[in-house]
Amino acid sequence: MKIQSVAILGAGAVGCYVLWGLADKAAANTLQLGVVAEGSRAERLRQNGCTINGQVYHPQVWTPQQAHGVDLLIVALKYGALPGALDSIRTIVSERTVVMSLMNGVDSEELIAAQIGAAHVLPALIKVASHRTEDGVRFDPETTIGIIYGELTAPFDSDRVQAVRALFADTGIHFCVTEHIREEIWSKFRLNVCNNLPQAILGAGVGCYSDSAHIKAISDGLRRELEAIAAAKGIDLSKAAAASTHGSTVPPTARYSTLQDLDAGRHTEIDMFSGALMRMGRELGIPTPYNEYTYHMIKALEEKNDGLFDYTATDAVTCSR
Incomplete structure (x- = not known):
């Protein structure tokens, strides 16, 4: 061929x-x-x-x-x-x-x-x-x-x-x-979920993962849920090459694809990331609270970009609760 x-x-x-x-x-x-x-x-x-x-x-x-x-x-x-x-x-x-x-x-x-x-x-x-x-x-x-x-x-x-x-x-x-292409694909999926999404919520460069214990905690929570689902599917992520545990070298100011989409006012691929993990979690009976929060937060940021929250002084008054 x-x-x-x-x-x-x-x-x-x-x-x-x-x-x-x-x-x-x-x-x-x-x-x-x-x-x-x-x-x-x-x-x-x-x-x-x-x-x-x-x-x-x-x-x-x-x-x-x-x-x-x-x-x-x-x-x-x-x-x-x-x-x-x-x-x-x-x-x-x-x-x-x-x-x-x-x-x-x-x-x-x-x-x-x-x-x-x-x-x-x-x-x-x-x-x-x-x-x-x-x-x-x-x-x-x-x-x-x-x-x-x-x-x-x-x-x-x-x-x-x-x-x-x-x-x-x-x-x-x-x-x-x-x-081990299946494990490699899931290894990259793990990188995207854990490194793409918390940064997108924060709106900061990738340096946030080393500089903030709070962002790292969110990333770690997303990772635990993903790895539990992978294990339940029989995917041994340890088979992925050592190089797959990281992405291409970038400066701390780098903004990955989800944040790039939000910066540009576009809708993101969150359905493919946390949305997919939520679906698989339901099918397998594995809770995914970190992914559920992340999914809804990024969906809300998309709505913000769409102008849903562009309130004006003439909007109807609502009571706080």
Whole structure:
């Protein structure tokens, strides 16, 4: 198997990392590379391209129909956009297409597999400390951990694992193959829940975790609940590589994706984080009070961004209770 065509669904921070890494192969005509988009989004991409680390890239822009039959589809969407993209994914995927989801959370592969069949899905995750600025997406290529992927069961060095390895070789993309991809995905999920969410509530850089015993206590509470659910599901997080216990190196001022969303007035992926843990906790009979509080707090912050609490002096008076 050789990967000669790649489609990226979702040209945000994660999609831009892949686009950046494969751009030279596309420029050398050794790889067909395109971003899947329609409507006004597609037109903006055609006109403006993607600005990554100060450089403008102009990838091909394909409709789902034009992308049909690519060798590799990389799904790099925000969680809330996935349900609306499932029809596009079905259109893109042919019998030979391999699909890698680089989305956060622990269930995007399951949602995609339910539409196209599990045999198409090569489980994966990405760790990249990227952020949007006025001039596009920025990340540090050297400190980025990158893409971790692998088969759920033997043979772990399958044809498609080798094909993806050959694709990423001699590019700027950092990558690693693992025989414990499920545990690696849950290990990243733990990082996101414990490090993404308390910071988002506080509205401060990641230095808060070392500087505040109170923020650390919240993080530890979220961790205990997640690890209890993982254990009940038979997921041994100790099998994840030691490198998976941390993310890409960032300064104490760094703001992770949930806080970036709130800063920008966007809705977050909290349903994929604490929302998913609350659901799994109910199914398993495991209490999740830290996650329940965190879920409702971040939902309230989204409502605040939506203007729900923009009260004026002319609003009706209510009694305090």
